[in-house]
Amino acid sequence: MSGRETGEFPRTRLRRMRRDEFSRRLMREHTLSVDNLIYPLFVVEGRAQRIPVESMPGIERVSIDELQREAEELAALGIPALALFPVTPAEAKSADGQEAWNPEGLAQRAVRAVKQAVPKLGVITDVALDPYTTHGQDGVLDASGYVLNDLTVSALVKQALSHAEAGADIVAPSDMMDGRIGAIREAMEIAGYANTRILAYSAKYASSFYGPFRDAVGSAGNLGCGGKHSYQMDPANSDEALREVALDLQEGADMVMIKPGLPYLDIVRRVKDTFGAPTFVYQVSGEYAMLAAAIRNGWLDERSTVLESLLSIRRAGADGVLTYFAKRAAGWLKSSS
């Protein structure tokens, strides 16, 4: 007996359900599974290459032979798909980025190698010109340095077709040009790639969190302080993200993406609630770097922090997450089930 009068105690005690693991499990609203993970990989020329990315501890750029080993590892972990990011040698870069649609380019060879090694693994390619341009912008420039929209879209169509032809399952335009999803969709239908899916980087923000990625693929170039603000979205905007997603879905996108992740979870929630479409989040290089740095210093616990960050992205409404932590997370999820 507590010896207390009626009304002196809380009738509803939310802590009751939290007391034991079994009841915590019974009322758990969201889950994270290996099905939700996509692993981004940087690919370099050469053989037997594994070159660490300094600003992304634990992440390496790998040559195509090593990429095949990575693909086998991902399949063994149960990860459904990988996303390829080629590191273009300086001599292959140009002002117009035409290496992007070279059928024998690094990206195209990488796609074929992965599909040959592990046919069931989904292969996603990045459609944008920045790894191939000397100036590091995602498109073709006019004399003033402005990225020309429609000329760039024509280049992106060629790039996307070359990826589809190489066997990419999903092409993912990350360039933020207007009208590129519709143009790519139409060209792929006409060329016989009706089943090649499009994952649109719909709400891609002009974020400072892409710094380590640009180190990894060497695309920082001489990006001036103008950066990519004339095509990537202003971090101050939220309604505009819904307009971008609406257009990409109308134009034929199968999946949409919000990028970066943790700083933009409000956008993820709005997009999922508004459209109910397959929605993905890119937990980008800078988010990885922040967590990895604190983990390396012993300031954060790796497993619990990484899983919490990924679960938060799921809770916000994402169906899946592109994350550099995918392999580690898959390993933990496997061992805990």
Ligand code: PBG
């Ligand atoms: C290329 C592209 C970028 C990222 C993915 N595709 C960089 C950029 O837009 O500058 C960033 C991914 C990351 O930071 O992990 N358009």
